[in-house]
Amino acid sequence: MKRMLQKLMLLLAFFVVLPTVVYATPGIMKLFVAQYPDTAGSQLDSCRTCHLPAEKDCLNVYAQAVKEKSFDFKALEELDSDSDGRTNLEEIKDKQLPGSQAGEDELFVFTARMGNVTFNHEKHSLDEAYRTRGKCENCHTQATFPRKFDDNAKWQKIAHIVCKNCHKEAKTPNAPTKCKECHIKK
Numbered sequence: 001m002k003r004m005l006q007k008l009m010l011l012l013a014f015f016v017v018l019p020t021v022v023y024a025t026p027g028i029m030k031l032f033v034a035q036y037p038d039t040a041g042s043q044l045d046s047c048r049t050c051h052l053p054a055e056k057d058c059l060n061v062y063a064q065a066v067k068e069k070s071f072d073f074k075a076l077e078e079l080d081s082d083s084d085g086r087t088n089l090e091e092i093k094d095k096q097l098p099g100s101q102a103g104e105d106e107l108f109v110f111t112a113r114m115g116n117v118t119f120n121h122e123k124h125s126l127d128e129a130y131r132t133r134g135k136c137e138n139c140h141t142q143a144t145f146p147r148k149f150d151d152n153a154k155w156q157k158i159a160h161i162v163c164k165n166c167h168k169e170a171k172t173p174n175a176p177t178k179c180k181e182c183h184i185k186k
């Protein structure tokens, strides 16, 4: 349990607190980029491709499949590991994340009939102005959002409490409180 915790802290440090630090075990990262050279320098050229959102042993659903197939990337190309309707290969070709429903790193778009809500996770977790700096529990508790972006789940109730309340308390026009400020129709 303690080891697991240490591992989690380690990963957390790499992905959330120190995203620019290069870590010294890039082996699997290199394997991936060698398999898909077009991904070099793209958002997929990042540990996040396989390690966020961590589901089991610090691996996301794509990485679990990678491990299961003993790093034979081709064997997983036709799967849709993250259930967002696109195969792993289609996503990799488009530089989209095969193990997460987020379209871009740290940018979650909740599709809604009212208009889509775009949530900037990085700013909400790291930027002082968002009043959450480092306090993951402002949003992640047993009763609120899980640490996995899932656009297929229904978040209206929780979002209208957690997101709206803080925005109201923040008392800044930068924190939207009106329907059409959060729900943007294209």
Ligand code: HEC
Pocket: 007, 014, 023, 024, 025, 026, 028, 029, 032, 046, 047, 048, 049, 050, 051, 057, 058, 059, 063, 064, 066, 067
């Ligand atoms: C293509 C997917 C992929 C990428 C990209 C990737 N990893 Fe991994 N990583 C894995 C898999 C799969 C395992 C588990 C290997 C095993 O258990 O045999 C793993 C294991 C690890 C572990 C060991 C965890 C443990 O259980 O001890 C660390 C640490 C780690 N990766 C860090 C990184 C870092 C840092 C990067 C970026 C430089 C990275 N990984 C990029 C797939 C990936």
Ligand code: HEC
Pocket: 012, 016, 052, 053, 054, 100, 101, 102, 108, 119, 121, 124, 125, 132, 134, 135, 136, 137, 138, 139, 140, 145, 146, 147, 148, 149, 150, 151, 153, 155
């Ligand atoms: C202001 C609210 C907020 C704060 C603060 C916040 N998160 Fe999140 N986080 C979210 C929401 C919303 C989601 C998407 C949840 C969903 O779709 O159910 C999410 C998703 C995630 C995911 C999954 C990413 C993915 O690609 O699926 C991880 C990992 C995560 N959070 C970690 C953290 C950590 C670690 C912290 C603290 C450093 C933190 N969060 C702080 C709101 C927040």
Ligand code: HEC
Pocket: 117, 118, 119, 120, 123, 124, 129, 130, 131, 132, 138, 139, 159, 162, 163, 164, 166, 167, 170, 172, 174, 175, 176, 181, 182
């Ligand atoms: C703990 C407080 C807090 C929570 C919880 C929170 N926000 Fe915010 N949010 C802020 C603040 C403060 C700002 C304005 C920051 C500034 O002054 O630039 C903001 C700004 C925004 C903005 C506009 C600027 C941007 O970043 O795009 C959007 C959209 C937004 N939040 C969506 C959400 C959604 C959706 C949730 C729930 C999943 C949420 N927020 C949860 C504090 C919060």
Ligand code: HEC
Pocket: 110, 111, 112, 113, 114, 115, 117, 151, 153, 154, 155, 156, 159, 160, 163, 164, 167, 176, 177, 178, 179, 180, 181, 182, 183
């Ligand atoms: C702080 C941002 C925010 C504000 C303000 C806000 N919402 Fe939402 N709303 C959300 C989020 C996030 C969801 C979750 C979307 C999902 O479940 O994928 C949501 C979900 C919904 C849904 C269900 C999903 C759908 O398909 O439409 C409805 C309806 C809705 N909101 C209506 C409203 C109305 C009406 C208002 C104004 C009274 C409002 N919202 C204000 C963020 C906001």
Ligand SMILES: [Ca+2]
Pocket: 080, 081, 082, 083, 084, 085, 086, 087, 088, 091, 098
């Ligand atoms: Ca997919």
Ligand SMILES: [Ca+2]
Pocket: 082, 084, 091, 096, 097, 098, 099, 100, 101, 102
């Ligand atoms: Ca995806």
